Amino acid sequence: MLSYIIRRLLGVIPVMLVVGIFVFSLLHLAPGDPAAIIAGDNATEENVARIRASLGLDRPLLEQFASWGWATLRGDLGVSMFSNIAVTKLVQQRIGPTISLAATTMLVAISIAITLGILAAWNAGSLLDRAVMGLAVTGFSVPVFVVGYILVYFFALQLHWLPVQGYMPLSEGLWPWLRHLILPSVALGMAYVALIARITRASMLEVLAEDYIRTASAKGVATLPMLLRHALKNAAVPIITVIGIGVALLMSGVVITESVFNIPGVGRLVVDAITRRDYPIIQGVMVIFAAVYVLINLVIDILYCFIDPRIRYA
């Protein structure tokens, strides 16, 4: 197992290299000039050219890539072309809200979805099952920003229970932190509730039809322990796979949710950077995202072994 983990971790290096080359090429070949954006609309072409030179954007692409790659290898992700602030510092400032949003979203989604999935499977074909599946279809179909606006309308504008926007760090207190995350987490979590609930239901239905479940039931095992200990544990591998994919996909959902609820997270950082062509931020965040994806996949693979002891990695 240990050698497997080490091999997987080493595998991160070529992945990052490919991501680095891909992101760098894509950014620099796409139209857009940060110097022109920095200079502003009233600037002369001479001023734009001077700013371009001062940012080193007039150097050959290969030279720019080499200096960025070398700096990245040393852990230096560069400095924002606009604000002059180190990318690592900007990511540090923004990572807290993103992790908070992702964590609360997944917590909400997993707890609701698995419960609903189990209930639907146990009552397959019933009104409850149909209601859960109806909810799942709705969760998939309605975009996160629509859910967001509806939640804001009712819970912030009409009832005044929760704030419209913003973020409070956990250091400001549990409730201020939580009350700013409730609406965005529910909005963002809807799709994941749908996804995980459907997979849980399908997987549970398959397991519930197995002989050992019938045997457990015949032995007089109570419903709840039977569903959780016998059925859910054996149905967990596909559920965990979907949760893993969900966490990875969460990044794209986070971008929209952070904009709708004005949460100053990494998603918004990168979107703003793309609009402005702030290359160091885009490149730096993409490399970090790639590393996170690889690590999430690794964690999921390791979790399989604990859930299903039959799975072994050579």
Place this chain on the structure above:
Amino acid sequence: MTTSRRTVLSAGLAAAALAGIGAPHVARAQQRPARQARMVPQGDLSVLDPIWTTQNMAAYHGAMMYDTLFGIDAKFQPQPQMVGRTDISADRKTYTFELRPGLKWHDGTAVTSRDCVASLRRWQVKDGAGQHLFERVADTPVVDEKTFRIVLKEPYGLLLDALAKTSTPLCFMMKAEVAATDPNTQITKHIGSGPFKFIESEYRPGSRVVYERNADYVPRSEPASGIAGGKRVLLDRVIWDIIPDAQTAASALMTGEVDFFEVPPIDILPTLSAAPGVKVEVFNKLGNVGQVRLNHLHPPFNNLAARRAAQLAINQEDIQRAAVGNPAYYRTCGSHFACDSAMGVEDGSDALMLKAPMAQRQARARELLKESGYDGKPIVVLHATNIHVMNQTVLVVAQQLRQIGLNVQLASSDWGGVVTRRANQNPPDQGGWNVFYTWSGGNSTASPISLFAHAATGRKAWFGWPENPSIEQMRTEWALAPNLEARRSVAQRLNRTMIDYVHDVKTGQWVQPHAYRGDRLRGLLAIPEIIPWWNVERYA
């Protein structure tokens, strides 16, 4: 599963604990500091050097923390701000400025004339009006700690106007050591002498900007007017919340989470106006002026007849209706210098304004296009899709050009893509372009000198690169004119020439209303292109 007394109790305790933890913070969140205001500005403050860039947000930031030697008042007249006394020599070639007492940098040191000269020198490199002025400057000697001079080679009537202007970049004063930074490199130290201090430790690009009252600031005794007069600071703290989503910003204003929303979309205004406590008001009466830039370097618009055809094809009313919508906020305008401004003359605007039926104009445009020898080659129109006004305007312009027989090809991208491609002087099929659209503030448009887009110096001019010596001669004549009346007279000739030559095609003028909590704030000043926070009081 059974529910025991113990589970109920522990659940109750958990809820109580949660409420207990939260309660003091709720109280704290609701207890807003008495003298604080929160604004949602038009965009992010990504650059902190208001000289390095001409971005509006940097100018807003500059107006908070820096001060200017002069400032325009509400009647657009330059008035002294940091300067206490001005002496102008009899030959009008030497201006002697003495700084008023009590001026201090935010680090506690005194503002000196050496700082001001260094700041002027840095500013003029980046500013069109500054460059025009400094072409005529012989020297800027420092007389003593508080006095310096600008010595001109010839009299220049716009000197004070250039120092006082609110179009970007404004002539902000910085410490000499900061102003010594190469104008093409961003400053790294942020020490101003203005009414507010920038709190760098709380600065989160893309999220929030915080300013606190500069307790050492000594305002002038005159009442605040425009960017001139006494900048009395009545707020302890001003926070800019960068909220990218307009709907979210509007909701936050309605619930009172923010106090001021700078650019609410026009279609949200009725909802905001109806919300309790929210007031909608236009502060920048000159608004914005749209312009279609035609590329003078390449066919077909290197031909005057083709440019005139395009000018005839463009219908301002249709464009404004699509882009702005509500006639209360837009107008058609036949001036290259912003209607309602001192230079808002409309001489010679028949070709630009819809004074003949559209079918007749289009018929004449088709004839002109034929005369120009247009061969049906695709016309590349740059189309920024991520900015509402630009998207709508370009779609209408493209259709209007198609209607006279131009083979229009839209090159769609975000604004970032347009600003790159518009600088390309190659032919359209080699990465260049034929048409792009943008707008400028009405205040800067009002000056033939301040707005670089008015230049007609060929490849050295602004994007589109018009070349016309008569226009250049008249711009200089305008700058040297002794008074407003004389300037207006030059502007009349200039407007006629610019329309006749089709320097660019104006697409109308519109204002952007602001929405704010009228039940809390008062004293907001109407200053074009700047959102000032001095004079503003939070009374509830």
